[in-house]
Amino acid sequence: MTVNSQVLDYIASEESFLDKSVIIKEGSMGDWMYVILEGRVKIKKQTSRGLLTIDTLSKGDFIGEMAMLKQGNKTRTASAVADGPVMLGLLDSVRLAKEWEAQPTRIKKLISNMIQNLEEATKKAADMIVESR
Amino acid sequence: MTKAKRKIPPVIKLNYSKGDLIIKEGDYGTSIYEVISGKVGIFVESGGTETRVAILGPGMIIGEMTFIAGSTSTRSASARALEDCCLEAWHPAMLLNAYKKMPDVLRLIAGQALKLIVRMNKIVVGLSLKEGQHKDSQTQELSDQWEEKRKFYRKRVSLECIFRPANSPKDLKIRGRIRDISKEGLQMTVKTSGLLNYTLIPGDELFISTYFVSDQKVNMTAKMTWLKKGETDGTISLGMAFTHMEPEDRKRLGFFLMP
Numbered sequence: 001m002t003v004n005s006q007v008l009d010y011i012a013s014e015e016s017f018l019d020k021s022v023i024i025k026e027g028s029m030g031d032w033m034y035v036i037l038e039g040r041v042k043i044k045k046q047t048s049r050g051l052l053t054i055d056t057l058s059k060g061d062f063i064g065e066m067a068m069l070k071q072g073n074k075t076r077t078a079s080a081v082a083d084g085p086v087m088l089g090l091l092d093s094v095r096l097a098k099e100w101e102a103q104p105t106r107i108k109k110l111i112s113n114m115i116q117n118l119e120e121a122t123k124k125a126a127d128m129i130v131e132s133r
Numbered sequence: 134m135t136k137a138k139r140k141i142p143p144v145i146k147l148n149y150s151k152g153d154l155i156i157k158e159g160d161y162g163t164s165i166y167e168v169i170s171g172k173v174g175i176f177v178e179s180g181g182t183e184t185r186v187a188i189l190g191p192g193m194i195i196g197e198m199t200f201i202a203g204s205t206s207t208r209s210a211s212a213r214a215l216e217d218c219c220l221e222a223w224h225p226a227m228l229l230n231a232y233k234k235m236p237d238v239l240r241l242i243a244g245q246a247l248k249l250i251v252r253m254n255k256i257v258v259g260l261s262l263k264e265g266q267h268k269d270s271q272t273q274e275l276s277d278q279w280e281e282k283r284k285f286y287r288k289r290v291s292l293e294c295i296f297r298p299a300n301s302p303k304d305l306k307i308r309g310r311i312r313d314i315s316k317e318g319l320q321m322t323v324k325t326s327g328l329l330n331y332t333l334i335p336g337d338e339l340f341i342s343t344y345f346v347s348d349q350k351v352n353m354t355a356k357m358t359w360l361k362k363g364e365t366d367g368t369i370s371l372g373m374a375f376t377h378m379e380p381e382d383r384k385r386l387g388f389f390l391m392p
Contacts, residue, residue: 006237055252065242091238100239104231106223110165111243113194114201118246120187121253128260 001060003089007035010096011089017082024064024080031074032093033064039086044079045126049133054126056083068093069100069115077119145222149214156196156212161384162391163225166195171218176211177258184261186210186254200225200232201247209251226346288390289313294321294343298331299354307331309371311343316390318355318374322363333369335360338376345389351382 014037017023023034026046036059043055043063057063063080100108146169149155156162158178168191175187175195189195195212202209232240292311297303309323319341323333333339334357341353355373363370378386 004237004241007241010238054256055249062242062245065245069242096238099236103235103239104228106228107231107235109167110194110197110200110228111239111246114197114243114246114250116193117187118250118253121250121257124186125253125256125260128257132260132263 001058003035003037003060007060007091008089010091011035012092013090015088015090017086017088019082019084021082022079023082023086023088024076024078026076026079028076029074030064030076031067031097033062033068033091033096034088035091036061036063037087037089040083041086042081042083043122044081045122046079047126047130049130051079052126052129054078054122054129063088066115066119068096069112070119078122144224144227147220147222149218149220151214151216153214154211155214155220156208156210158208158211160208160391161387162196162208163199163388164391165197165200165223165225165228166212166220167223168193168195169219169221172215173218173220174213174215176213177209177254178211179258180262182262183211184258186257188215195220198247198250200228201243210254224346288315292343292345294341296321296339296341298333299338299340301331309341311341312370314386314390316375316386318358318372319353320370320372322368322370325367325369333357333360333371339373341373345385349385351385353378353382353386 015034023041024030026044036057038059041057041061041063042053043057044051044053046052057080064076066077067074103111147166149171155166155173158176168189170191173189173193173195174185175189176183177186178184189212196208198209199206290311290313292314294309294311295306296309297305297307307323307329308327309321311319311321313320321341337357339355339357341355342350343353344350353375354377355375357371358374359372361370362368
C-alpha cells in the first residue's frame, strides 16, 4: 500500500519511533492523527489478561482516527505500538477538524457512527480473543 | 419523458415489528437507516449460523457500510428488529454528492474504518463459531425462528412511463403513469385519449420503460392481470405482473424498492 498524495499534503510533521515504543496509549486523551509512512504498527487493547494485539496496520493506514472523528470524548480506545522502526506523518488536525466540521450533518453522523461501530467491534473482538484462550 | 423522476425521494419513516428482517446480508441495497426508537441487532452469517455482532439503539445508523463501500457491493450483515422499532430511511442519492465532494483524506479514513470493522467482525464470528453454538447465546441457527418480513413492499409512486403492447410497432409510445410498484408488478393509469386505436385487454403483454431515480432507463415486460376504469374520467387503471426483466434492471428495481 502506498500513501495517497492528498494525504501527504496534510502532513504537518514527520515523527520516527523505535521498535516497541508506544505511539498512542489507550485511555489517554488526544485527537491528533497519524498516517503510517514506513513500517508497521500494532493495535493493542488492554484486557483482563493483559495487553492484547488485535490488529497490525501498515503503510498508508491511519492511526488515531477514532478519537478524531468520534463525537464527544477524545479518549484513545486502543494503544498503537511500533512493530519495528516506524516513520509516521502527523496530520494537520486543525485543517482536518475544520473540513470535518464543514460536512453535512448526515454525513458526519454516518461516519462517526461507523467509528463508534469500529470501537465496539474492536472491544468485542478483544473480549472474544480473551475468552477463547 | 420528463426528467422529473430524478427528484431524490424524501426521508421516510418505517415501522418494524420484533423479529422483522430489515436488511439481509448479501442483498443489494444502498439505503441508510437511522434508528429512531427500539433496538436493532446486527448479525453476520457464517457456516449456517448467525452471530450477533452489534445491538443498535436510537440515533445509530444501519447500512452505512454498503454506502461507504460503494453501490456494487452487497450488504455485509443482516439487521433485525429486536423489538418493535421505528427507523428513518435515507436514500443514498441524498448523501452521495456530499460524500463525493468530501476531501480524499476523510473518505480514506471512512474507508479504513470500514476495512477494520470487517476484520474485527471476522474475528468475532470466527471465535464464536469455535466456542460452540450451544454455549453462545448470541449465535443462533438460521431457522424460521425469525420471520422474514423485509419491506420489499409495494411502493406508492407517481412515475411517468411509456409503454407499448408487445405485438405493436417498435416506435409506438403510449404514455402512462405508474401508481405503485413492487418486485412482482405494478399498477398504472393511462389516459384513454392517449391509447390511439389500441385496445388493451387482460392477458396482453406490454413493454414498459421508466426512470427510477437517475438517468438510467429501466425496461420491464409485464402481463396485464386486470383492467378497470380509472378514478378520474377518461383514464383506465391497469394491473401488471412482470414476466421479464434484464438482471441489471431487476437490480435497479431492487434498489428502488429497498426502503
